[in-house]
Amino acid sequence: MRIDAAKVIVTCPGRNFVTVKIMTDQGVHGVGDATLNGRELSVASYLQDHLLPCLIGRDPRRIEDIWQYFYRGAYWRRGPVTMSAIAAIDMALWDIKAKMANMPLYDLLGGKSREGVMVYGHANGADIEQTIDEVGRYISLGYRAIRAQSGIPGLAAAYGVGRGKDYYEPADAALPTETVWDTAKYLNFVPKLFDKLRDRYGFEHHLLHDVHHRLRPIEAGRLGKMLEPYGLFWLEDATPAENQEAFRLIRQHTTIPLAVGEVFNTVWDCKDLIQNQLIDYIRTPVVRAGGITHLRRIADLAALYQVQTGFHGATDLSPVTMGTALHFDSWVPNFGIQEYMRHTPETDAVFPHAYHFADGYLHPGDAIGHGVDIDEAEAAKYPYKPAYLPVARLEDGTMFNW
Ligand SMILES: O=C(O)[C@@H](O)[C@H](O)[C@H](O)CO
Numbered sequence: 001m002r003i004d005a006a007k008v009i010v011t012c013p014g015r016n017f018v019t020v021k022i023m024t025d026q027g028v029h030g031v032g033d034a035t036l037n038g039r040e041l042s043v044a045s046y047l048q049d050h051l052l053p054c055l056i057g058r059d060p061r062r063i064e065d066i067w068q069y070f071y072r073g074a075y076w077r078r079g080p081v082t083m084s085a086i087a088a089i090d091m092a093l094w095d096i097k098a099k100m101a102n103m104p105l106y107d108l109l110g111g112k113s114r115e116g117v118m119v120y121g122h123a124n125g126a127d128i129e130q131t132i133d134e135v136g137r138y139i140s141l142g143y144r145a146i147r148a149q150s151g152i153p154g155l156a157a158a159y160g161v162g163r164g165k166d167y168y169e170p171a172d173a174a175l176p177t178e179t180v181w182d183t184a185k186y187l188n189f190v191p192k193l194f195d196k197l198r199d200r201y202g203f204e205h206h207l208l209h210d211v212h213h214r215l216r217p218i219e220a221g222r223l224g225k226m227l228e229p230y231g232l233f234w235l236e237d238a239t240p241a242e243n244q245e246a247f248r249l250i251r252q253h254t255t256i257p258l259a260v261g262e263v264f265n266t267v268w269d270c271k272d273l274i275q276n277q278l279i280d281y282i283r284t285p286v287v288r289a290g291g292i293t294h295l296r297r298i299a300d301l302a303a304l305y306q307v308q309t310g311f312h313g314a315t316d317l318s319p320v321t322m323g324t325a326l327h328f329d330s331w332v333p334n335f336g337i338q339e340y341m342r343h344t345p346e347t348d349a350v351f352p353h354a355y356h357f358a359d360g361y362l363h364p365g366d367a368i369g370h371g372v373d374i375d376e377a378e379a380a381k382y383p384y385k386p387a388y389l390p391v392a393r394l395e396d397g398t399m400f401n402w
Pocket residue numbers: 037169210212262312313314316339389
């Protein structure tokens with residue numbers, strides 16, 4: 001069996017997605033996601049110009065060997081561009097292997113460990129009242145877990161909200177949007193949000209919050225302490241995680257569960273936090289971490305320390321990542337939760353998929369492979385559009401973390 005063709009498809013059905021499609025001489029094909037929000041074409045080029053020419057002619061069954069070939073073979077290791085490109089190939093190869101075995105991917109991984117994958121949705125409001133309403137909307141849709149973000153009084157465009165109530169993560173055209181940040185205003189406000197949410201809805205649903213890399217360690221410790229009475233499922237990205245020792249300081253001050261890792265690329269980025277038991281959920285998703293082959297190693301290491309998975313699943317990851325993640329989530333013994341933002345109908349049409357939502361859970365479906373494909377004619381209707389994530393500055397103009 002050999003790979004006889006492979007291509008990169010870039011499409012923008014509302015936002016940009018980079019997809020790899022690998023064809024074999026047996027007529028079976030596989031699909032992988034390589035989307036890196038705001039830097040999409042760098043991964044498309046990495047695949048097109050450097051990886052795919054080395055892939056043609058190889059035996060697609062040799063997934064491990066191909067992974068090692070691309071990881072070791074670059075000489076330059078790790079990084080989001082490299083690891084997203086390897087991830088896309090790896091996802092497509094697992095898709096092919098599962099199709100050859102005539103199995104849904106979760107069966108190839110070891111079979112289902114659970115009946116459904118608990119997901120959390122995003123409730124975003126311009127102010128507390130709007131966020132409370134949005135949380136209520138998610139509850140009425142059947143969600144068991146909801147991430148709550150709100151505009152902050154005195155700040156023009158807070159993270160997670162801004163222009164219109166459902167506005168969340170912009171993929172703005174041309175140049176990045178400038179937003180403003182003030183830590184004191186944020187810290188004074190967030191506990192009120194969760195106080196009101198618990199007051200309104202009680203403690204039946206899981207509530208989550210994303211700090212989005214904005215705090216210094218001692219500020220994160222303080223926020224964790226202030227939020228403890230509200231029993232959050234997790235506090236995400238409390239500090240920028242280049243400085244991993246920060247998490248030791250946060251842990252010394254609070255028992256709030258900590259989630260981190262959506263911008264990590266390898267087990268090497270995760271291992272100290274996991275081994276030192278400084279986090280509770282690891283968020284590195286299949287598209288960032290070199291595919292299933294490498295993500296399994298991260299999840300297994302995490303299991304040794306009772307750290308659970310909580311994979312990133314914003315709409316900047318394509319339905320191919322979502323479908324693959326759901327098979328992984330269905331199998332992985334130390335599953336915690338899965339993030340889920342709904343894609344637009346245009347995106348769903350470009351990526352026909354077997355997964356579906358019911359009663360707060362996503363289900364991967366029983367299609368063979370990972371259950372997600374790309375409709376190339378649909379994809380061709382939406383050419384690439386330059387789009388960037390926003391940037392953030394402090395009120396005095398100092399560049400900050402978005
Ligand atoms: O946890 C999340 O979903 C966010 O951190 C987004 O991934 C981020 O705003 C980039 O889109």
